[in-house]
Amino acid sequence: MKNGTVLLVGRPNVGKSTFVNNVIGQKVAITSPKPQTTRFPIQAYYEDERGTIYFVDTPGIFDRVKDTLSKKINNQTLDATHSNVDVVIYMVDHTRRRDFEEGKVLGIVRKINKPKILVINKMDKQDEGTFLPQYEFLREEFPDVFIISAINKTHVKPLLERIFELLPERTETDEHPENPVYPLINLDSKTFIAELIREKVFLKMGQEIPYRITVVVDEIAERSDKLTYIKARILTTDHRYKKMLIGAGGRKIKEMGGMARKDIALATSKKIFLDLTVEVDPHWPEVLY
Ligand SMILES: Nc1nc2c(ncn2[C@@H]2O[C@H](COP(=O)(O)OP(=O)(O)OP(=O)(O)O)[C@@H](O)[C@H]2O)c(=O)[nH]1
Ligand SMILES: [Mg+2]
Incomplete structure (x- = not known):
């Protein structure tokens, strides 16, 4: 069976928590149109006949870190990138311009020496224009690119398929809890x-x-x-x-x-x-x- 950890990183508001909720099929992480909704990493399990994916949803990496809260939130994500993960999903939002903040996230992603998947989210949203061309250069660096809609679950199936391919074969007892409990998250x-x-x-x-x-x-x-x-x-x-x-x-x-x-x-x-x-x-x- 495949079994491993997938870390989701990206700047705030790109749809990381929406993605995890919709893959898991229940609300494990709160979501909102405002940035910095997630304040600490949230772990949730996805299981099917192929094995178990242990998703880690992280707070969006924030550019302006002047106040105590933002600093603490950003540090939580940085710590998570240093933890033991098998695959990294770098999520971007094509409806938003690439900027300094996005560059900062890319810098952090580059330092993680694990298989990486670039996920371009919000493909359903085209009306206000797209900055997709600004993200095209990333294709050279990321062998796996998926353009999805987390909210509508479009193209999520092939993405899950690829995640399972990249995850190691492992018995559950190796590194992860044997019997994850309902509702499959780490929060009390x-x-x-x-x-x-x-x-x-x-x-x-x-x-x-x-x-x-x-x-x-x-x-x-x-x-x-x-x-x-x-x-x-x-x-x-x-x-x-x-x-x-x-x-x-x-x-x-x-x-x-x-x-x-x-x-x-x-x-x-x-x-x-x-x-x-x-x-x-x-x-x-x-x-x-
Ligand atoms: N149109 C559209 N909106 C989406 C999609 N995915 C997420 N959203 C919306 O984008 C907003 C942010 O979603 P979140 O899931 O909270 O984003 P996040 O990346 O977890 O944000 P932080 O926790 O702040 O880092 C919400 O209003 C979502 O409904 C999508 O595929 N399409
Ligand atoms: Mg979130």
Whole structure:
């Protein structure tokens, strides 16, 4: 059986997490149209008759790393590139211009001495133009190039086929956990639920606030066979952000809480009572991660 680790790298927003979710067939990593949605590597298994692929989705490598949070996020990805991987997927988004940030990612990819696949994502998106010609030169360096749509799962099959070809033959016990457990990811339930809530802040708040918050889940309690009580807090760095997160008459927090509750209920097949509050903690970026 084939068995090995595939590391996904690319700049923020190219669709790495969308790809992993759609290959796995369930949401393991949160996604949003905003960059830096993923904050730490997420591991998820894909299994079929050919073997097991152990995907590592990483935070997008970010160009502007001035603040503590961005530095920590970037370092998580750099650490992951030094870990033991068998294949690297370098994902690019043809709808965005090649720039300094993309050059930085390529520099990091070049240093990883493993088989590499270039994946050009978002092939379904053509209306706003393409910068594909700017990525053509990479074909010389990358023997394997796949143009896909992660969102529609177009051309994902041949890509998986190639990944399996490149992976080593290995018994599962060699290096990877023998019995990966459902839902096949490395996050505990509290972290996973916190991620689902954080995603709603990325989706519902403006450009700045998602980078000023984190989510902490304090309690998950089974109240009955069917009902689970969850207590969670959104931590933010400033009172004015807290006000915006709550919104007029508490509308914003209710909306985000409602969306998160539905997602958690779907993932757990339980009825969820979500007690979600907002707190000011200016130090969370230094303490967390
Ligand atoms: N049209 C189109 N949009 C896509 C595709 N793949 C991803 N997206 C969208 O691109 C945005 C970013 O997707 P993510 O999966 O969060 O990107 P990421 O690379 O994980 O981003 P970071 O976690 O910030 O590094 C989301 O709005 C996705 O819906 C695709 O194949 N086609
Ligand atoms: Mg991501």
